[in-house]
Amino acid sequence: MPYIPPEVVAKAREMDLLTYLKNYEPHELVHFGGNTYCTREHDSLKISNGKWCWFSRGIGGYSALDYLIKVKEIPFTEAVEMIMGRAAVSPPVFTPRPKEEKPKVLLLPKVDRCATHAVEYLHRRGIDYGLIEFCISTGRLYESTPYHNVVFVGMDSSGKARYANLRGIGSDFIGDANGSDKHYSFGIPAAAKSDRLHLFESAVDLLSYGTLLKLYGKDWRRDNLLSLAGVYRPKKEISESTLPAALVRYLDEYPHIRKVVLRLDNDLTGKLAAETIKTLLPRKYAVEVAVRLSPQGKDYNDCLCLKLGLPITKRKEKTRER
Template sequence: MPGVTKEQVAAARQMTAIEFLRRYRADDLVKSSARGEFELKSHNSFKINGESSLWHWKSRGIGGKSALDYLMHVEGCSFVKAVRLLCEEQPCFIPQRHAEVERQRPPFALPEKSPTTTRVEAYLRCRGISPQVIQKCIDDGILYESLPYHNCVFVGRDAGGTPRYAALRGTYTYGKQFKAESTGSDKRFGFCIAPTAESSAAAVFEAAIDAMAEMTLAGDAADKYRLSLGGIYAPEEGRDIHPPAALEEFLHRHPQVKRIEFCLDNDPPGRAAAAALARLYGEQYQVAVHLPPIEGFDYGDLAQAALEYRTRNKAKNCARQQTKYKEGTR
């Protein structure tokens, strides 16, 4: 294996993620309310079991067990660098400060851009997103199609307009849906659909497609900011929620915003997070919780259901017209 030996790889895999975190990220590791479970201050949807060392980063949809898995998937180290970080030729463990690992992160880079958006537009229309909303996001430079895989790329930008975050979603409509974030993405800068005129209201969603879907259901009205958090962290009952990095940055950059609508998923994590966020921001802002009216749905599900309903009605109307035509020609 280039750069490392099989012995080094085997040794690196011996250290568990919880052992690594307890030794070298102790300031970041905190107990969760669940028995035997821990979380990270820096990644509020990260959970790890103190006994099995199994961890899951919900907002990214990834998990693992070893320190090697953790370094690669959470701290962004390459495989070779992670192995070298964990082993010497003996092998033995090499402690390394967190700041040094941070400097090893690859810089953020957007995926290569396709000259067309055909696949992205077709996929989003199948998801019930209106052509008007799709085109606005393309025109605003926050949505494009990537190469070579033709994924949807949802872009988050800083105050100067520089891309700092990208969520990726596959455009195929069968099998397990591909979801990821570009390496080096900064979650403070979430995907955000800006209104056509200055607004004092912001709607907050878990995912970019949810923001586009709700705008579609609202008649394509670009009447408020629509911000994606890139996932949520549902706190345990009785515990405070961590302020989402994307929302905190957004509010800092938009002091005119006075009203926040939490439009999260209507599932147990979404309901818990929405209630906790409403409490957290309720003293400073006018807050409202607008969950989808159907349990288990997000706004993307609502838009797709609305599309399917329209399609069925169109088919029924077409059948009626054909029947009338046949009867009239007899």
């Protein structure tokens, strides 16, 4: 076996995988969202913050050398020579590691002892009492004091509150609580393991869809339900856009999901968002853009209100971005 000096091996190990792929195999690199990338050959191999992990195989590492040996199964000496040879011909431009963000501290509004106003508000919009009670009992929904807003809470997989969206009762106020992490928007996982995820623009649309399922005699907890933390507005060029942070996080935490059903608003913004998400999601996900339940109405709450004969809530155009 050819001898390679230790200092050459150490030099080869300095190159991280993201730098290697960007410089020498850019066709193999796929931007998954935020600071996360995957490879075209292995979409379960995620690269983020200077590290990589091949989730489907349970292996990972830091350097490009680890990747070539463990994933590409290239012999050690050949892998070192490959990295050093390419670097000699075309010196790499190193990708700086993103600065680590300080953990956000979520400041939740105070809980009102009685959620009467919130329950009445949601029921006026057609939401089923059973869904409202479920959300209250699991800490996903409450009424704040002293302003009496409806508070939709987003949680991580351990049930810890990480995000809160406030919606005014009797007003157009919409806002996020201080310290909200948009990676953890309002969602309800399936009661039993499901490989399907339904994606909505707002928490009200999510609950409206669940109510419609109950009206049709179907199990509303059968699949995973997730709303976005505001309107998702992709960039002009789809190639420059990234996936919504909440969707990226959810798919990472629930790796068994294989189908994503897009149930976004029935307007130009919603259609563009759906097309962008469908284009950017890795090939391992089957993506469906849902057919509207009603030919009328902008979103699922409009569809629900039309079905129940309730007036559609007039509100200003949503302007918050995810």
